[in-house]
Amino acid sequence: MLEKINKIIxxxxxxxENTKDLESLKQTKAKYLSKSSFYIELKNSIKNSDNxxxxxxxxxxxTIGINDLxxxxxxxxxxxxxxxxxxNPLLTNKxxxxxxxxxxxxxxxxxxxxxxxxxxxxxxxxxxxVELEIEKYNFDILNLSKDHPAREMQDTFYLKGxxxxxxxxxNMSARELESTKKDKFRSYSVGPVFRNDxxxxxxxxxxxxxxxxxxxxxxxxxxxxxxxxxxMKFLFEKNLDTRYRPSYFPFTEPSYEVDVQxxxxxxxxxxxxxxxxxxEVLGSGMLSPAVIKNAGKDSDKIxxxxxxxxxxxxxMMKWPISDIRDLYRNDLDFLFxxxxxx
Numbered sequence: 001m002l003e004k005i006n007k008i009i010x011x012x013x014x015x016x017e018n019t020k021d022l023e024s025l026k027q028t029k030a031k032y033l034s035k036s037s038f039y040i041e042l043k044n045s046i047k048n049s050d051n052x053x054x055x056x057x058x059x060x061x062x063t064i065g066i067n068d069l070x071x072x073x074x075x076x077x078x079x080x081x082x083x084x085x086x087x088n089p090l091l092t093n094k095x096x097x098x099x100x101x102x103x104x105x106x107x108x109x110x111x112x113x114x115x116x117x118x119x120x121x122x123x124x125x126x127x128x129x130v131e132l133e134i135e136k137y138n139f140d141i142l143n144l145s146k147d148h149p150a151r152e153m154q155d156t157f158y159l160k161g162x163x164x165x166x167x168x169x170x171n172m173s174a175r176e177l178e179s180t181k182k183d184k185f186r187s188y189s190v191g192p193v194f195r196n197d198x199x200x201x202x203x204x205x206x207x208x209x210x211x212x213x214x215x216x217x218x219x220x221x222x223x224x225x226x227x228x229x230x231x232m233k234f235l236f237e238k239n240l241d242t243r244y245r246p247s248y249f250p251f252t253e254p255s256y257e258v259d260v261q262x263x264x265x266x267x268x269x270x271x272x273x274x275x276x277x278x279x280e281v282l283g284s285g286m287l288s289p290a291v292i293k294n295a296g297k298d299s300d301k302i303x304x305x306x307x308x309x310x311x312x313x314x315x316m317m318k319w320p321i322s323d324i325r326d327l328y329r330n331d332l333d334f335l336f337x338x339x340x341x342x
Contacts, residue, residue, distance in 0.1 A: 001042075001058055008038065009065045016073045021274060022202045025073055032066050034149045039063075044147075078200060104335050107315040108208055108327060111235070112190050115210050115311075118234050119188045122227070124212070127176050129191035132159070133166040141174040141294040142251040157194050165194035169211035170251065173306055177215065177295040183302055184216040190311065201323045208311035215287070215297075215304030221254075224284060224305040228258060232281070235314055236263045243278065252285025252306055264320065272320045279317055282309040 012032055019025050033039055039062060046055045105113070116126070130137075139151060149155065157165040172189040189211045197203045214223070229242055240263060244256040259280050262273035273279050284307035289299035312324050319338050321327065326334050 002061070004038070005058065005062050005065065008032070008062075009069065012066060012069055016069060019073060019077075022074070022077055022200060023274075025070065025077060026198075026203070029070050032070075033063070034155075040149075074198070074200065104339075106327075106335065107319065107321065107338055108311055111311045111315050111318075112208070114235055115188070115190050118231055119212070123186070124214075125176075125185070125187045127172040127187045127189040129166075129169060129172055129189050130175065131166055131192060131194075132163055133171050134163060137171045137174040137178075138164060138166050138168075141178065141291060142170060143288050143290045143294065144250045148250065155195055155197075157196060167195050168193050168308060169209040170306065170308060173211055173213040174291075174295065177213070177292070177297065177304075186214040188212045199325070201325065204312070204324055204328070207324075210309040210311060211306070212308075213287070213304060213306040215292075215302050217301055217303065219286070219303040219305055221286060221305070224286070224307070228282070228284060228307060232260050236260070236318060238263060244284075247283065247285075249283055249285055251288055251291050252283075253288040255283065255285035258282045258284055258307075260317075263317065272317070281313060281317070282307055284308070 012028070015028060016025075019028055042055070042059055042062065046052055046059070049055045120126070135151075138156075139148070144151065156167050159165070169189045169191055173187065176185065176187045191208060192206055193209045194206050197205050199205055212227075214227070225242075225244065232240055232242060241261040243259045245259065247255045247257040249255040257280055259278040262270055262277050262279055264270055264272050265277065270277070285305065287304040287306055292299040292302055292304065312327055315321060315327065316324065321338060326338075
């Protein structure tokens with residue numbers, strides 16, 4: 001088993017040599033930890049092992065070896081990021097604060113306001129967020145099984161009394177789906193969610209999420225795509241192509257990752273979209289029949305769809321903003337300049 005661990009660590013070293021950005025590093029981290037079949041099998045084996053101490057030592061050896069390599073690569077990428085961005089006006093063009101200068105709306109508030117305007121016009125019900133949650137609404141109704149990785153401590157902040165800080169705004173969809181007596185109902189929610197994640201240029205342990213769901217006896221993928229396409233046009237104030245890639249979420253079936261055409265380069269070379277011309281913005285899909293049943297509804301009569309979008313991700317795309325931490329630093333210079341095009 002130790003030989004297998006050493007072999008995996010060598011494979012990771014080779015893969016990290018070709019990792020050029022923090023988003024790719026995040027995917028690599030998931031591949032070798034939360035989504036690693038070997039790691040999951042190793043952790044599960046401790047339950048039935050006759051020598052738990054030996055298995056525990058192997059798990060510790062694996063996680064320390066993997067995390068050390070990932071953290072070294074993360075530091076390397078972050079250091080190179082700030083060196084390369086010396087010409088970034090958000091980092092270099094300092095302004096003198098003038099008392100008479102009028103204030104500006106914070107980018108998170110700006111996006112939140114646009115979300116409310118759009119969905120209120122579409123007659124969606126606004127659901128006020130519950131941030132201190134229980135597993136029933138954060139996990140159980142949403143078809144996240146007891147052994148799902150998202151329930152583990154490295155992802156979720158658990159509190160005393162079987163409480164937790166919600167990991168997604170989808171908890172409000174679960175609450176609304178269970179409480180509504182209607183067969184047709186549409187709702188949205190905007191607010192902070194919490195995950196035990198890295199605090200770097202593209203990640204934060206707290207961020208804001210938009211959650212949308214729509215149920216009825218005639219809901220389908222076409223309705224989902226039309227709504228999200230119109231929403232993207234409204235947010236970015238221009239017609240942008242979208243593409244829907246098959247994915248997996250426990251609470252939707254089928255599930256889609258949604259990409260939009262980069263609003264700054266139209267497919268040409270651009271550092272905002274890493275020269276691909278496309279940016280992933282959200283996850284979505286048709287509500288799983290299991291979720292509808294878990295909420296006490298008849299899945300043979302009711303269908304629905306759901307989508308989740310990060311407010312910070314939209315803000316960073318729209319203006320654009322290089323570092324998510326700028327959104328929380330209370331830097332007046334940044335607030336007065338974030339709408340300037342880079």
